[in-house]
Each structure stands twice: as structure tokens, then as C-alpha cells.
Amino acid sequence: MTYSIAQAAERSGLSIDTLRYYERIGLVDPPARDSGGRRVYTDDDLGWLAFLTRMRTTGMPIRMMREYAQLRRRGPATAGRRKQVLLEHRASVRERIAELQASLDVLDYKITHYEQIEHTYVEGITA
Known part of the structure; x- marks a missing residue:
């Protein structure tokens, strides 16, 4: 299933601005785009966002989250x-x-x- 940025924000509990920020700093890979150029998020993306949210809740610094995200990509x-x-x-x-x-x-x-x-x-x- 796929979600618009507004739907992803609602489902993840994060704001649209936070989703864009996470993308900008490399915590989230740039999502696919639809034919209109709008971001399209998947269930896998939402799972990753849930993990990131848990890590922030535990106080994990953004620096450490970025390292983890970079390692995950590799x-x-x-x-x-x-x-x-x-x-x-x-x-x-x-x-x-x-x-x-x-x-x-x-x-x-x-x-x-x-x-x-x-x-x-x-x-x-x-x-």
C-alpha cells in the first residue's frame, strides 16, 4: 500500500515538516514520487519511521540515528x-x-x- 505525505504523517504521528526534515538530513531515503511528483510512502517506509520515532523517544541523538540509517543503507x-x-x-x-x-x-x-x-x-x- 502507498501513502501520500499527509497520510504518512498522520499514520506515523510525525508532522509533514518532520518527514521532510528526516529526508533532508538522510534519516529517510527520498520516497518514490507519483506521476505528479508528489512523495509516495510505503508500509516499509512507515515501519522505518516507527523505528526512528522509538529511537527519538528513547533519547537517541540525531547524530547516532544518522549513523544507523547510513549503515542500514549499506x-x-x-x-x-x-x-x-x-x-x-x-x-x-x-x-x-x-x-x-x-x-x-x-x-x-x-x-x-x-x-x-x-x-x-x-x-x-x-x-
């Missing part, structure tokens, strides 16, 4: 380096998750503390 011979890029990024994601978990623990502690204060205050008023 085919199976680059599988080892692509795996290494993902392993390195996974390590940084795990570090970030640990940082977020520590922050969440502090939030939980403070919320529990304030709940105890509120409970003590309400009991003091009603006693």
Missing part, C-alpha cells in the same frame, strides 16, 4: 556495527531509566511524607 555487512550502536544506546537508556526510578522514589517518599503530615493535621483538628 546492508547486512553492517549488522555488527548496527548492533553495537543499539547496544550502546540501550546502555544509556538503562542508565536513564535508573535515574528516573531514583527520582520517582524521591517523589514517592515526599508524597508519603506529606500524606502523613496531612493525616496528622486532620486528626489534630478533629480530635
Whole structure:
């Protein structure tokens, strides 16, 4: 199946401007064009966009995404380096998750503390 740029944007959750930007910086191969010269995206293109979106969500820098995209274009011979890029990024994601978990623990502690204060205050008023 094929999609216009507007349909690809809607399905991917990215803006049309972002799709054009990704194409301009080499994250996305230039899509095929229809007889009117309009971009035509495929299901494979949408799958790649979904992967890129996941990587951005995890905080992967554009620089690293570009390296990965360039390696992907070169085919199976680059599988080892692509795996290494993902392993390195996974390590940084795990570090970030640990940082977020520590922050969440502090939030939980403070919320529990304030709940105890509120409970003590309400009991003091009603006693």
C-alpha cells in the first residue's frame, strides 16, 4: 500500500515538516514520487519511521540515528556495527531509566511524607 505525505504523517504521528526534515538530513531515503511528483510512502517506509520515532523517544541523538540509517543503507555487512550502536544506546537508556526510578522514589517518599503530615493535621483538628 502507498501513502501520500499527509497520510504518512498522520499514520506515523510525525508532522509533514518532520518527514521532510528526516529526508533532508538522510534519516529517510527520498520516497518514490507519483506521476505528479508528489512523495509516495510505503508500509516499509512507515515501519522505518516507527523505528526512528522509538529511537527519538528513547533519547537517541540525531547524530547516532544518522549513523544507523547510513549503515542500514549499506546492508547486512553492517549488522555488527548496527548492533553495537543499539547496544550502546540501550546502555544509556538503562542508565536513564535508573535515574528516573531514583527520582520517582524521591517523589514517592515526599508524597508519603506529606500524606502523613496531612493525616496528622486532620486528626489534630478533629480530635
